[in-house]
Amino acid sequence: MSVTETNRRIVTEMYEAGQRGELETFFGHVADDVVLTEPAYLPYGGTYRGAEAVREVFGVIAGYLDMNSLTIDRLVADEDHVFAILSSNQIATGERIMLTELSILREGKVAEFRVFFHEAGSLLELASTDLR
DSSP states (O other): OOHHHHHHHHHHHHHHHHHTTOHHHHHHTEEEEEEEEEOTTSTTOEEEESHHHHHHHHHHHTTTEEEEEEEEEEEEEETTEEEEEEEEEETTTOOEEEEEEEEEEETTEEEEEEEEESOOGGGTGGGGOOOO
C-alpha cells in the first residue's frame, strides 16, 4: 500500500471512530504533539497544541456540532496530506454545516489539523456565546 493510500485509510478510520464516539480510537490516530488550528471567528477558534489540549477543545466543539451526524463527503489524499470535505449538524439549530479539514500526517499519525468552514452558518451567531 502506498503512503497516500495508508494515510487516507488512517484518516478515514479516525473520522469513523469520531462519528461513533470512540474517542480512544480517534486519538489513537493523533500524534501526542498534534496542532489543531480552528478559524479565529468561531466560538472555540484558536490554535491548540498537544493531544490533551485537542481532546479538551473537542469537548467544547461537541457542544456545537453533532459528531454522530458527521459525514465524510470526500477525502483527497496526497502523500502526507489528507483533505476531507465533511458535513455535520449544528446542535442548536440542526442546520447542516459544511467544512473541510486538512490533516497532515507524520509517522502514521495526524500531526496537524487545519479546519476551514465553507458555511459556518449559525456558529457565527454563537461566536459571542461562551459554552466553555
